[in-house]
Amino acid sequence: MQHTEVTTEQAPKFYGYFRSSSSYRCRIAFNLKGVQYDFTPVHLKNGAQKEAAFATLNPQELLPVLVTPTGAVLRQSLAILEWLEETHPEVPLLPVEREQRALVRGFAQAIACEIHPLQNLRVLQHLRGPLGCDDTQVTQWLHRWIGDGLAACEALLNEAGTDTRFCFGDTPGLADICLVPQVFSAERFGVDITGLHRVREVCNSCNDLEAFAAAHPAQQPDYEP
Amino acid sequence: MQHTEVTTEQAPKFYGYFRSSSSYRCRIAFNLKGVQYDFTPVHLKNGAQKEAAFATLNPQELLPVLVTPTGAVLRQSLAILEWLEETHPEVPLLPVEREQRALVRGFAQAIACEIHPLQNLRVLQHLRGPLGCDDTQVTQWLHRWIGDGLAACEALLNEAGTDTRFCFGDTPGLADICLVPQVFSAERFGVDITGLHRVREVCNSCNDLEAFAAAHPAQQPDYEP
Secondary structure (H helix, E strand, O other): OOOOOOOOOOOOOEEOOOHEEEEEEEHHHHHHOHHHHHHEEEOOHOOOOOOOOHHHOOOOOOOOOOEEOOOOOEHHHHHHHHHHHHHOOOOOOOOHHHHHHHHHHHHHHHHOOOOOHOOOOHHHHHOOOOOOOHHHHHHHHHHHHHHHHHHHHHHHHHHHHHOOOOEEEOOOHHHHHHHHHHHHHHHOOOOOOOOOOHHHHHHHHOOOOOHHHOOOHOOOOOOOO | OOOOOOOOOOEEEEEEEEOOOHHHHHHHHHHHHHOEEEEEEEHHHHOOOOHHHHHHHHHOOOEEEOOOOOOOOEEEEHHHHHHHHOOOOOOOOOOHHHHHHHHHHHHHHHHHOOOHHHHHHHHHHHHEEEEEEEHHHHHHHHHHHHHHHHHHHHHHHHHHOOOOOOOOOOOOHHHHHHHHHHHHHHHOOOOOOOOOHHHHHHHHHOOOOOOHHOOOOHHOOOOOO
């Protein structure tokens, strides 16, 4: 009896949520690199990340989580993105030159370490709950961190040079992957970024690409209007 | 006339503050790798990061900043640490194996993206100022994010295995570099971590090393009691 063994690389399992901007980052990278993934939605707004099944997978009770084909459980979007870059180096997300790599990583972290953590669902819940903040105070909070944070990003982009199609060159990379979801969040929270010309220009270039468009929250299977 | 040209690699310029835990991370890495640096203190508590001279260097108005020997201005501690790793690969801060690298980076980010941003000076100033939080509310805030965050770190460390001297092995690396300053901050803010046995055990191993001890805030030229 003859049989044919087809060896296919198993797809990584990806736990995310349509509106989570760190999940959104990973989706863009998967699309840019053409990496298939097996998606499991975790309903953040309903608190599914706190249920035992998920909390065992990630004691931080945060998204995203990626389980590699060999079963390693990876948390934190930037770590997942670096893993993707190392395991799927085709369509690189980082430049080759070391100082340029540091500039791109630094820009990504200006979002991932300085803006996004302050607008996280659990932080906003803490403001409204234990701290008793009203809508005005929450809005002021969001405008402060997202507004000032993206204004700093605008300055970093202008410093890098504005004659390129994307943040740091003519191909999209880690910086663009972090910028687009953050701008999506800014718009969702009503933060005015009309004055940030370079940020908007780069986002428009990104969103013209299928890899970015297909990663948009509204295009996800778990999307809720 | 004879002259001897001595070509020495110029030291990077490092802008930091004794108590800034992201500056502390970089100091540990410099020490572990034996990299000399030219230190400029920026007095965070007095707002020196908002003055034009520094804000031009970093529009985020945050520490640390590293200016490389060729003049590139690098911001964000994790980007600086990755640059150090790439330019000074001896005494590596990351393991070789890709999934292990992702676990170490993910652990570092569990601190740098989830705990530290919520205890930043400017965030605490916003709580006390515009939000009018009292001492009890600020303390509750700090205990929530640092306490829960480090408890998640304890779970991640236990998952990685507890028979090693440091977070992820028998040599210190990126995870330890982020953990020790965060535990220093926890203690400074009076957050009780006596139940986090593995966190404390690893920190003790680290602080026994000269590279960590010499990076401690109290050992810095700009230290103020």
